[in-house]
Amino acid sequence: MNDQPYDVVVVGGGNAALCAALSARERGASVLVLERAPEDKRGGNSAFTGGGFRIVHHGADDIRKIVPDLTDEEIARTDFGQYTAEDYLDDLGRITQYYVDPDLAETIVRNSTDTVHWMRERGVKFMPNYGRQAYNVNGRFKFFGGVVIYANGGGRGLIDLLYKAADKHGITVRCRTQARHLVCGSNGVDGVRVVGNGVEDVIRARAVVLASGGFEANREMRTRYLGPGWDMAKVRGTRYNTGDGIQMALDIGAQSYGQWSGCHSVAWERYAPDFGDVEHPHAGYRHSYPFGIMVNADGRRFVDEGADFRNYTYARYGRVVLQQPGSFAWQIFDQQAKPLLRDEYKLRGATKVTANTLEELADRMQDVHGRNFLETVRQFNAAVRRDVPFDPNVRDGRCTVGLEVNKSNWANPIEVAPFEAYSVGCGITFTFGGLKIDTRTHVLDMEDAAIPGLYAAGELVGGLYYFNYPGSTGLMAGSVFGRIAGREAAAHAAR
Ligand SMILES: Cc1cc2nc3c(=O)[nH]c(=O)nc-3n(C[C@H](O)[C@H](O)[C@H](O)COP(=O)(O)OP(=O)(O)OC[C@H]3O[C@@H](n4cnc5c(N)ncnc54)[C@H](O)[C@@H]3O)c2cc1C
Incomplete structure (x- = not known):
């Protein structure tokens, strides 16, 4: 038992978790990140991505603010188009057959560009996604499908830079540490029971952010919730996302939300x-x-x-x-x-x-x-x-x-x-079902009341995707809600 509580413990070591950790830290919180994977495999599905981010933009001038070393020559031979907030909301609605939670959708869309700038200020570099999101026709690139930028170095580059930023800002990261249960006290969630190297421990915290991904790597849960045949699917990403964070929250009364029978x-x-x-x-x-x-x-x-x-x-x-x-x-x-x-x-x-x-x-x-x-x-x-x-x-x-x-x-x-x-x-890439959160990332119970001290971000949030998914929304949603979760958890800890 560790008696000295951290202000904020973040469960998970991918994009959403690290955005939450950085955001909590910059509000003065002491932060511990628990990553189940060993150090060389840290970063979850985020490390496997192409690094694509779906953001609102209005053409070359906006893209240049995110990619300042874009040359005049590159701009001249590129049609970036534009992708307005209305386009983004329309896509989230259309693609999910209008089941998407409108408040969560609006939160992603309205915060997308600003959050990418925030990540840039913390060391993440972005590039235009020539080749994968634009074809060269008659010497000119034209972007299609709403995705213009990606993190330099793809998912691995993104994760390396986020860990570098975490290190620089004094965030403690503990790898090979699997969170198993949430610990509750008289003020709500105040700790996490973990196993690391076969040893059980309880880590005390003033607030906990869950960012430990979906259940796509859990054959039994896949078959139970997605249906027969899903045990045979190949997992495209990490083996560590086995639904632990979702289960831990359900165990203390959190509400399940979104399309549990759906996945990417x-x-x-x-x-x-x-x-x-x-x-x-x-x-x-x-x-x-x-x-x-x-x-x-x-x-x-x-x-x-x-x-x-x-x-x-x-x-x-x-x-x-x-x-x-x-x-x-x-x-x-x-x-x-x-x-x-x-x-x-x-x-x-x-x-x-x-x-x-x-x-x-x-x-x-x-x-x-x-x-x-x-x-x-x-x-x-x-x-x-x-x-x-x-x-x-x-x-x-x-x-x-x-x-x-x-x-x-x-x-x-x-x-x-x-x-x-x-x-x-x-x-299989990731699962759609997860926890219900509000726009401030509080995890909600069955009566839609916030569970004190508990926040969630990333793949384990339900209510965003149904039947389908507009490419490159996952990282963006994780960053937006991760950043909010860190801020809210730090504020809760300070109270
Ligand atoms: C091949 C591939 C390509 C993709 N390309 C893109 C793309 O270009 N753009 C895009 O937006 N999305 C893409 N996605 C989807 C994207 O990966 C996810 O939406 C996003 O990375 C989710 O981030 P996350 O932080 O929620 O989860 P993850 O990055 O998966 O992080 C979850 C973390 O939790 C840890 N963890 C799990 N259980 C525990 C536990 N019990 N205790 C402690 N830690 C635990 C894991 O080890 C991991 O570090 C892609 C996915 C794959 C697989």
């Missing part, structure tokens, strides 16, 4: 390892499907690959793949699409077949019904509106007509050899 999941390398590899976090990505077709074991298309920019579809297509016979699919591309394939398609470890004819390709995709596949491609090619020009930077409306499952944009016939096919399964 993507088409992912079929034979990927069970958990992500932080040294190669993007190796399993198969996100270029808008420029090809996907077929299942029956040789049939089953989804509109071009329904929208991949930022707005990728997070729900993992579930669709999981639901196919055998829980796998193949993505098919011809030489016209090949230049648009993301780098991950070229990495070792991709389950890939190539062939000079479609018949040969059908033979090589061993688990696929060959005759049906050839018929699918024939029908698809015949249905493409070739009169509509192809443009990867806009929803180009180059669609198919008359198919049972039409493709709405970027429909190019599969006709120029050699052909390539990549096999995908389902990779």
Whole structure:
């Protein structure tokens, strides 16, 4: 038992946790961060990310304030567009079928740009996301899908800089320490029971911030809440997010909130390892499907690959793949699409077949019904509106007509050899269900009353995403609520 209480204990060691820790510290609180992972694996899912942040901006001038070393030449050859608060709110509403908690959505949107500036002042560097969020058409980059900036060095760069800032500001970090239970006293939550190196301890605190992620790495919880078959999904990120923070809060009467049967999941390398590899976090990505077709074991298309920019579809297509016979699919591309394939398609470890004819390709995709596949491609090619020009930077409306499952944009016939096919399964990113918080990040009980001394931020917050997720909102939401949680927890501790 440690008798000297910290003002604020933060459970978790990812982006949301570190933003909470920095924010509490700058308000004078003594802060302890508890990270379950060993030091070389610290940083949670945040370390696996591409580092994309979805922010409100009004074009080049706003981006230059965040990326001051952007050159005139880069600005001249880039159309950053703009992404207003209304666009952001519309996307959060539209993508979640309008189930998103409006107060939480508004809090993210209104604080997004300011929070990125706050992170910049604490040492995080941002860059424009050329390549992943903008295609070069006729010498000019045009950003699509609302995401312009990413943290320099991706998720690993972000986490390294946040830990550096934590160190500089005198925040104590204890790795290999798993929080197991919240401790409550007469003033609410006043400590955490932990296990580190096999030894139990109670750490006393005046306020606790939970930022320990969702339950995506817990097979049993996945199957219990997401449903049968989810035990087979591959985890794209960290193995340490097993729902502990959520469970600890539920145990003391916190309210569950959001879509517990929902998660972010993507088409992912079929034979990927069970958990992500932080040294190669993007190796399993198969996100270029808008420029090809996907077929299942029956040789049939089953989804509109071009329904929208991949930022707005990728997070729900993992579930669709999981639901196919055998829980796998193949993505098919011809030489016209090949230049648009993301780098991950070229990495070792991709389950890939190539062939000079479609018949040969059908033979090589061993688990696929060959005759049906050839018929699918024939029908698809015949249905493409070739009169509509192809443009990867806009929803180009180059669609198919008359198919049972039409493709709405970027429909190019599969006709120029050699052909390539990549096999995908389902990779789970994070879960949508979690705790109910208010806009000041108090964790709420079943009567919507704040549990004194308890705050939450990041992936374990429920009510933000339902059915789908607008890409690069996760880090932004974690930063916004982490910063608020740190401030509120420090204020509570001071009282
Ligand atoms: C491959 C991949 C790419 C992604 N790309 C992006 C992107 O570009 N942009 C974006 O916005 N989002 C992206 N995401 C989603 C993003 O990772 C999450 O939304 C975000 O990182 C969540 O941050 P967090 O701090 O809540 O959780 P995490 O970063 O996962 O942190 C949770 C922390 O809690 C710790 N922990 C767990 N249990 C305990 C316990 N009992 N005791 C102590 N510590 C514990 C974990 O070790 C970890 O450090 C991506 C996710 C993945 C997997």
